[in-house]
Amino acid sequence: MAEAALWRMRGRRRAPLDRRLLVLAGLLIGAAASFISWGLPWSDGAPSAYILQLRATKLAGLICVGTAIGLATVLFQTLSNNRILTPSIMGFDALFLLMQSVLVMMFGLASMAQLSGFAGFLLNAGVMMVAALVLFTGLLRRTRGDIQLMILVGVVIAVLLRTLAVFLQRLMDPSAFAVVQTRMFAQFGSIDRGALLAAAGVTLLATLWLLRRAALLDVAALGRDQARSLGVRYDRLQMQLLCIIAALVSVSTALVGPIAFLGLLVTSLAHSLMQSHRHALLLPASALIAAIVLVAGQTLFERLLQLQSSLAIVIEFCGGLLFILLLMRGKLR
Amino acid sequence: MAEATGSISGLGRPGRSARGAICLCLFVLMLLAGLSCVIGVNQTSPLALLQDPEAAQLLLISRIPRTLAVILTGATMAVAGVIMQLLVRNRFVEPGTTGTNEAAMLGLLGATLLAPALPIFTKMLCAAVAALLGTLVFLALARRIPPQQPLLVPLVGLVYGGILAAAAGFIAFQADLLQYLAIWMSGEFSGVLSGRYELLWLAGLLAGLAYLVADQFTIAGLGEMASRGLGLRYGQVLGFGVVVVSLVSALVIVTVGVLPFVGLVVPNLVSRIMGDNLRDSLPVVAATGAGLLLICDMLGRLLRAPYEIPAGTVFGLFGAALFLVMLLRRPAHG
Numbered sequence: 001m002a003e004a005a006l007w008r009m010r011g012r013r014r015a016p017l018d019r020r021l022l023v024l025a026g027l028l029i030g031a032a033a034s035f036i037s038w039g040l041p042w043s044d045g046a047p048s049a050y051i052l053q054l055r056a057t058k059l060a061g062l063i064c065v066g067t068a069i070g071l072a073t074v075l076f077q078t079l080s081n082n083r084i085l086t087p088s089i090m091g092f093d094a095l096f097l098l099m100q101s102v103l104v105m106m107f108g109l110a111s112m113a114q115l116s117g118f119a120g121f122l123l124n125a126g127v128m129m130v131a132a133l134v135l136f137t138g139l140l141r142r143t144r145g146d147i148q149l150m151i152l153v154g155v156v157i158a159v160l161l162r163t164l165a166v167f168l169q170r171l172m173d174p175s176a177f178a179v180v181q182t183r184m185f186a187q188f189g190s191i192d193r194g195a196l197l198a199a200a201g202v203t204l205l206a207t208l209w210l211l212r213r214a215a216l217l218d219v220a221a222l223g224r225d226q227a228r229s230l231g232v233r234y235d236r237l238q239m240q241l242l243c244i245i246a247a248l249v250s251v252s253t254a255l256v257g258p259i260a261f262l263g264l265l266v267t268s269l270a271h272s273l274m275q276s277h278r279h280a281l282l283l284p285a286s287a288l289i290a291a292i293v294l295v296a297g298q299t300l301f302e303r304l305l306q307l308q309s310s311l312a313i314v315i316e317f318c319g320g321l322l323f324i325l326l327l328m329r330g331k332l333r
Numbered sequence: 334m335a336e337a338t339g340s341i342s343g344l345g346r347p348g349r350s351a352r353g354a355i356c357l358c359l360f361v362l363m364l365l366a367g368l369s370c371v372i373g374v375n376q377t378s379p380l381a382l383l384q385d386p387e388a389a390q391l392l393l394i395s396r397i398p399r400t401l402a403v404i405l406t407g408a409t410m411a412v413a414g415v416i417m418q419l420l421v422r423n424r425f426v427e428p429g430t431t432g433t434n435e436a437a438m439l440g441l442l443g444a445t446l447l448a449p450a451l452p453i454f455t456k457m458l459c460a461a462v463a464a465l466l467g468t469l470v471f472l473a474l475a476r477r478i479p480p481q482q483p484l485l486v487p488l489v490g491l492v493y494g495g496i497l498a499a500a501a502g503f504i505a506f507q508a509d510l511l512q513y514l515a516i517w518m519s520g521e522f523s524g525v526l527s528g529r530y531e532l533l534w535l536a537g538l539l540a541g542l543a544y545l546v547a548d549q550f551t552i553a554g555l556g557e558m559a560s561r562g563l564g565l566r567y568g569q570v571l572g573f574g575v576v577v578v579s580l581v582s583a584l585v586i587v588t589v590g591v592l593p594f595v596g597l598v599v600p601n602l603v604s605r606i607m608g609d610n611l612r613d614s615l616p617v618v619a620a621t622g623a624g625l626l627l628i629c630d631m632l633g634r635l636l637r638a639p640y641e642i643p644a645g646t647v648f649g650l651f652g653a654a655l656f657l658v659m660l661l662r663r664p665a666h667g
Contacts, residue, residue, distance in 0.1 A: 151484070153657060323492045
């Protein structure tokens, strides 16, 4: 099979690790170190263990979310064949919130509350994957070749899903609503440890799976027809990628809630830094950049500006401006 | 205005076939309004009115004002939507997809923060000015979009609105006003009592004024070059349209909150049947908007009685679904 050939190709052409990636990794380590150590209270010659643990959990969560958003956005842009779409513009995270409301409605608050963060996350992510597959394979097929239509339909679907979630929440009783509501806004402050563990596992698996198939993704990015004529089983790959995107979006939304434009910001940066369409470079670059933006931004906000959890809003603002700029400069292919 | 447009408007009356449609719409609207007056937690029937003074009280203080508020809001938002669509020359815009609503919210937020003691009318004026500025910025953006890409216009508008909303969210977060913002975000009518909705009549008046110059809007919808060629003072009509849209949005937001999709779905539905001659279609647009919103408001009252679901949410649901169908079914060159 041609796919096997692509695999082998990757093996032969193993390039030395790109220097720019190393710089990014260094930046991330620097940001992480300052996040942990800046303003750490010391008592009796040792840092406060409680604060240290709190910050480490948060740091792990931020890196996990950054990786997930970076990877998911690159994948979605590969699938939809343009550079201004992101999963959250198309309503993936709205879908996650809706599914959460639906689960609480169907099984009742009691059974949902009994689930630990770990099992609860896996259940949510599983339901989300199925829903995303059903919704977005149809959408991608229906609007193929008309990117404007695809985006607009996606945006409207996002609005529809969000309204539907609000509608369901109106029908819920207040205590069930309180459970769902905690997931509604991007919160970098409180990250559930059990959910973090599951999310980190999912992200790690997805990263490994993707990096092994970087060459295959390069071919898939040529578009459905080209990729098929080069021997890629495109439709199967599309399904797998949609599943992975859904899982990654579940990771970020479950941990910190929806952040619409971070992915766009990050992939634009990654593209202009890497000047390449190779996924072996793009995937790690955007994952690293997203993690850096989140960790450095959170450090800045918490320590320097003493602001609480409004990072998401600032990201929305900057990302939105970037989006319009890209549109105006004709980046829509 | 210009003599040329004076002669186009003719007698200033809708054509014969349109008159039938208008009468039908008004009749259905009357029926719905009557229904809206008797539906609610406290069931009243027309008979009870004669015997029970309390029922009459209820009707006068709550039900009739509420019904009127819904009708005024639905009608004026639909009219604002149709004007916006003609001015931008794009089927897919409305005050909710052009940043107008968000800008009005920003203005209202600013007024609330800087001068909380201002009377509601002054605050409304601040919101209207902000909405005006926001709409003008959007128009400037929309001009730079090539006309071959009609779907980009609402997209830019949505993101632009998102940016303004993020700014409003940031300010509200710092000032602990997020809840305040959330109330404006979901349009609902449960708070409407007599004495608390009268600003909406102003919106109704504006929509009426817009009907007076309906022909000129119709011509403006042909584009700047064509309408100047026909003797229209394009700049004036554009300015008037923007003022009407901004004022109506600001009035509706201040009184009942944001109602998404009303201005988008209703004009599209009507223009499929009646075309784009506003002299004919504007009354139908207004009546359809009012009727659909009334239905949504009643549904919101019935679905989870004795609690309420905001009419804005119900309409958002159906509106988004309808819009999706319109998008996916649209002809290749629509």
